[in-house]
Amino acid sequence: MATIRELARLCGVSPATVSRVFNNPEVVNAKTREQVLRTARQIGYLPNESARTLATKKSFMVGLVWDTDHRRPGWRHPFFQEILIGLKTALSGRGYHLLMLATSGDTSGERTEDAYVRAVRRHNLDGVVMIDSGTWDPSLRRLSESGVPCVSLDRPVQGPRATYVTSDNAGGARLAVRHLHERGRRAIATITGPAHTRPGAERLQGYQDELSRLGLPHRPGFVIEGDFYLSGGHAAMRRLLEADERPDAVFVAGDEMAVGALRAIGEAGLKVPEDIALVGFDDIEVAALVPPGLTTVAQDKAGFGTAAAEAVVSMINGADAPPPRILPTTLVVRGSSTPPL
Amino acid sequence: MATIRELARLCGVSPATVSRVFNNPEVVNAKTREQVLRTARQIGYLPNESARTLATKKSFMVGLVWDTDHRRPGWRHPFFQEILIGLKTALSGRGYHLLMLATSGDTSGERTEDAYVRAVRRHNLDGVVMIDSGTWDPSLRRLSESGVPCVSLDRPVQGPRATYVTSDNAGGARLAVRHLHERGRRAIATITGPAHTRPGAERLQGYQDELSRLGLPHRPGFVIEGDFYLSGGHAAMRRLLEADERPDAVFVAGDEMAVGALRAIGEAGLKVPEDIALVGFDDIEVAALVPPGLTTVAQDKAGFGTAAAEAVVSMINGADAPPPRILPTTLVVRGSSTPPL
DNA sequence: CGGTTGCATGAAACCGGTTACAGCGAGATG
């Protein structure tokens, strides 16, 4: 395996010069530079990143914190794949690699508490991106407060060099309610996400705001808390159907719950959209596939990854933590909310 | 940032001894060992992995080769998320991290050919796992032949330390056909994957084998090649429906195609399973969600990740390349194949 | 009691880069 000294010897120059050819090409004489590059290609020289990291304390690696513990709810984040692709593409375009960090559950023995912080320090990671796992253990807080550039998805973070990326949840919810109103619906209920989650709370807020703006009444029985999962949506819908007053439309704060709701409506012998119109949130793959097609508020999944990459790289380059990035949401109209009525 | 020399000084021992405490605890005197460990905890000493990698040439990192180039079809492998979770969990349980490698498309300039091989050498990666991207460019071949432990998913590889993991595609296809036969179907067609892909070819083979075993006729018009995607399944199903002889059951070699087929059947005014029974392959999330529920041959997605991790780690530890691992498939019966008939 | 054995440790080289600093020759300047 060719080393820098070997290459230097072959070219009759010092290792320092070779190093400069790769890191500071402009300071070295054009002729020597060309010769070094040519010889490097010939002998297949590749700089050793470990040595480079050791010397510079820059690893050009960003850690991904993503809790895949099966006992916790977060591991199957619905967009994970798309976010990941966006993230990886944007990062590698900027010269950074993505290292998937072991989760707290994995490290055996001793206090697993600061597993992330330790991984970051051990590997000289330049920054960290964390995907909201639904649970927010203290070690994540310590991570964001430890000073490494840190971007969180869907969850506000504090820390000297920390920021977050999220969707315009409230705005999306307002879009959904307005759309249902335009379609002639007036008794609009909602199935929310868990109140303690940020997206859950914000989407509920947007729903309520838009109801007020439209002059529609707020009925307490029309707000049911779900859990973002299929079964929760199913159960919540059943509760809505059992109540005295039946809504003619429901804004469901997550597509997976919406599919559950769809099923509950079918089981009750009712039809979508004739009896009840439905609008979901997220635009996961299934939304387009399940009959009659789920109208939904789409999140910009690839945008999450890109925005996170941008933010973390800018902080790595010394910039201050940028303000939180709120990605716009868009309404995708499908069968579950189309006329009649 | 505490270094090994600092810790050594504090304990009144040499750096060598400290190093031994962490790597070879048994050779060092119990009393000094305890003292070193205690002091290490106090000052928060963490060994620097870059330095360690530089010295030992072991990085405890495994590269993941996964082409996310959007111009290529492979980037949205349906199980990616589940495979990844299995892989990451199994790897970190064995002390390895997972590094997502930049794809050929990302590296700018010069010959991007050997981007992977170079990344492996630069970062001293101990091994590599590659997810079949549908395209098999020569650089992957060079990678597997370069001698690093290498595990491929769904695609046979050659190389001194290379092996692969795949599902029992033929067996799964036989299960599907047998099931349809048991349900009373006799005119069983198939929509295949692309013939040049391994799973595509194997599933077709299984279909044909089982047809023969059951004494059912092979009708050429009953075999339509699809592309593993929704639109391909839709188009293929339409061709089947337009033909003179209509099948009463179809084995569709991929769930996504099956959903497309389902839709085509609906558009033709026919019903599943009354007019045509359907069995898919994969068991993706949608299969359970789309009415009437898609009977399908399930692959062991988490098993892929675990098996890949096991194989790559065993080779890293010096073992010979293990034989290819064929994961069993199981039939999941849902509405699309239930009686009547 | 001299010699062997074995355990625990230290000294120093090494892994493969980066970089502060110094030096050198050529051309410009007073």
Place this chain on the structure above:
DNA sequence: CATCTCGCTGTAACCGGTTTCATGCAACCG
């Protein structure tokens, strides 16, 4: 002509670990 400047390059220390080899020391043995 002496001096200054500037562009280019080399020397050597350093990053933070690991590992070979040598050694001090105590116990053990004949």
